[in-house]
Amino acid sequence: MEEPNPTASAIIGFAGRLEDNSSKFYEMLAEKFPDEREIFLVFAKESEKNKMLVTRTYQETITDAIEACFSFKGLNLCHYLVETKLTKDTSYPEALKMAMELEKKASGFYSDVAEKSKPLLATIPKAFEKVATMRNKRNLKLKSLLDKVMA
Amino acid sequence: MAILEEPIKKVFEVKNYIGGEWVKSEGEVIDVVNPATCQTIGKVPISTRDEINAAVDAAKEAFPDWRRTPPLARVRCLFRLKELMEENFEELSRIQTMEHGKTIDESRGETRRGIENVEVATGIPSLGMGYNLEDIAAGIDEYVIRQPIGVFGIIGPFNFPFMVPLWFAPYAVATGNCIIIKPSSEDPISQAKIAELVEEAGFPPGVWNIVNGGRTVVSGMLDHPGIAGICFVGSTSVAKIIYQRCGETGKRVIAQGGAKNFVLIMPDADVARTIPALMTSFFGNTGQRCLSGANLVIVGKDDEFYNCSVSATVDAATKIIVGYGLDESVQMGPLRDKSKKERVTRYVEKGIEEGAKLKLDGRKINLAGDWPDTCFLGPTVFEDVTPDMTIGKEEIFGPVMSIMRVENLDEAIDLIHTNPFGNAASIFTSSGKWAREFQYRVQCGNIGVNIGIVAPMAFFPFSGMKDSFFGTLHGQGMEAIRFFTESKVVIQRWF
Numbered sequence: 001m002e003e004p005n006p007t008a009s010a011i012i013g014f015a016g017r018l019e020d021n022s023s024k025f026y027e028m029l030a031e032k033f034p035d036e037r038e039i040f041l042v043f044a045k046e047s048e049k050n051k052m053l054v055t056r057t058y059q060e061t062i063t064d065a066i067e068a069c070f071s072f073k074g075l076n077l078c079h080y081l082v083e084t085k086l087t088k089d090t091s092y093p094e095a096l097k098m099a100m101e102l103e104k105k106a107s108g109f110y111s112d113v114a115e116k117s118k119p120l121l122a123t124i125p126k127a128f129e130k131v132a133t134m135r136n137k138r139n140l141k142l143k144s145l146l147d148k149v150m151a
Numbered sequence: 152m153a154i155l156e157e158p159i160k161k162v163f164e165v166k167n168y169i170g171g172e173w174v175k176s177e178g179e180v181i182d183v184v185n186p187a188t189c190q191t192i193g194k195v196p197i198s199t200r201d202e203i204n205a206a207v208d209a210a211k212e213a214f215p216d217w218r219r220t221p222p223l224a225r226v227r228c229l230f231r232l233k234e235l236m237e238e239n240f241e242e243l244s245r246i247q248t249m250e251h252g253k254t255i256d257e258s259r260g261e262t263r264r265g266i267e268n269v270e271v272a273t274g275i276p277s278l279g280m281g282y283n284l285e286d287i288a289a290g291i292d293e294y295v296i297r298q299p300i301g302v303f304g305i306i307g308p309f310n311f312p313f314m315v316p317l318w319f320a321p322y323a324v325a326t327g328n329c330i331i332i333k334p335s336s337e338d339p340i341s342q343a344k345i346a347e348l349v350e351e352a353g354f355p356p357g358v359w360n361i362v363n364g365g366r367t368v369v370s371g372m373l374d375h376p377g378i379a380g381i382c383f384v385g386s387t388s389v390a391k392i393i394y395q396r397c398g399e400t401g402k403r404v405i406a407q408g409g410a411k412n413f414v415l416i417m418p419d420a421d422v423a424r425t426i427p428a429l430m431t432s433f434f435g436n437t438g439q440r441c442l443s444g445a446n447l448v449i450v451g452k453d454d455e456f457y458n459c460s461v462s463a464t465v466d467a468a469t470k471i472i473v474g475y476g477l478d479e480s481v482q483m484g485p486l487r488d489k490s491k492k493e494r495v496t497r498y499v500e501k502g503i504e505e506g507a508k509l510k511l512d513g514r515k516i517n518l519a520g521d522w523p524d525t526c527f528l529g530p531t532v533f534e535d536v537t538p539d540m541t542i543g544k545e546e547i548f549g550p551v552m553s554i555m556r557v558e559n560l561d562e563a564i565d566l567i568h569t570n571p572f573g574n575a576a577s578i579f580t581s582s583g584k585w586a587r588e589f590q591y592r593v594q595c596g597n598i599g600v601n602i603g604i605v606a607p608m609a610f611f612p613f614s615g616m617k618d619s620f621f622g623t624l625h626g627q628g629m630e631a632i633r634f635f636t637e638s639k640v641v642i643q644r645w646f
Contacts, residue, residue, distance in 0.1 A: 005470065005472070005482075006480065007254070007256055007479055007480060007481070007482060009254070009255045009259070009479040010479035013155075013479050058259075059240055059259060059262075059263065060263070071482060119424075
């Protein structure tokens, strides 16, 4: 099988959709679980900002390397997909676990993209690293919420 | 992979923009065709002599007030234009892909490079200053003032429909001149979109004009005594004519022509890092760049190094995904139109006929997606090419790499100099000595050291030599500012 070889545009498009989905997901969590509404709304807002940061970084630092034929060799975007479907029966711990899985995959995606984009201008991997770190922190926060419920 | 949404939903009627009005041309109308889908996405007029004359009149009328407008006020229009371009970044980029065929990554790169020229031109309040010296003689001071000249014509090429006119236009208007742009009739929509933003940015009527068309418009610009200078980017044959005609009519001129760019791989090159740069250089923008690599020269007597370099190059070229540029998985789009594909295909046939070894045949490609193959041609690699072969000496302007082999740097430089063009040349090496020697001796305007596409940033001139450039000053940066201004010397004494 051919090694995956996504273009820069495909990566930025994927990141945009990931952040859009995350934002919507956390807005739904905020509505469904109002006790932690503030935290989830902050996460939703952060995702909007992440999308803006990644898009801007891409658009403002495009070089000839990225503009033609550059690709993120070996990066399989399917590995970072995660199902985040909330139903009326989804319990709070289940929703938190789902969110943690989302954050884990997202963080992995951004870390891997940061690694692959190191030959490009430094601002590009740095932007990805920043988002990866933020999403790791979110994961820890979600874990603490889950621990609180399970205690 | 899904196709990104197309911003042009119905046939775009391109109009002229003259004196701040969108004017329907009286001329014949031709189709603008998306080369990937073969669908007509626009209609563009071939404007008449009267219409170019009307644009010159409008620009001349606007000039006196515009030149008196303080530079800070002028650049506020450019700041607004930049902001509008940023707001519309994605739409502007996708339009380029639709009308030209390049990939969306390439289009976004082109949009960015265009905007960078607007950004640099906003520095005119500082960059446009003259200079002075007190006491050149007893009680006498001397100074230089840079003054705008009048109306300039800008003739754009098809390969960078958004960016190339912006190598000139922002500097021209920032320095107080008025302009008339003639976009390529093959892909005129990008410039029409820019003009919409120009209007929104608040440029006074007549400062920035667009007249679509072909030879009649170009001749109209060249003949018109009201036009002070011409900026042209296109083929060498036309560049020569424009240079000559401007000389006869006393116009300033920047005329950038064709290219046949050599890329050297020295025996000490970092091959793993060189190969991706080669892919960009030779196959980026489907080879339709005046900075594209054309001849790959592998230097040295080491057969193993040579064979490894060739096989890594062919292997990487084989993997390039060809298709519609709005498909994000695609790395190379089609050629601009059917006739260009036929032209490049004839070169491929000629290469075979003249004895070059075809290592990768772009005529046989698997397209990503179900598109008509009318304008598509895949990466093509020839080996054993000699400088006297047609494919080794003429500009192909398509995704064709011709591999040559020489024994040493001297031979490689001689090889470059046998070619009449002098646009760009690159060397891949770890040796500072070789790099310096290359930079020092090679007669090309843009030199790359471990760089595949030597595209000067907006604050540097886009250079060129020999048959690739006709003129003195170049587009972009300080040279553009000098081109668009007259240096007036004042010597002053007060009794």
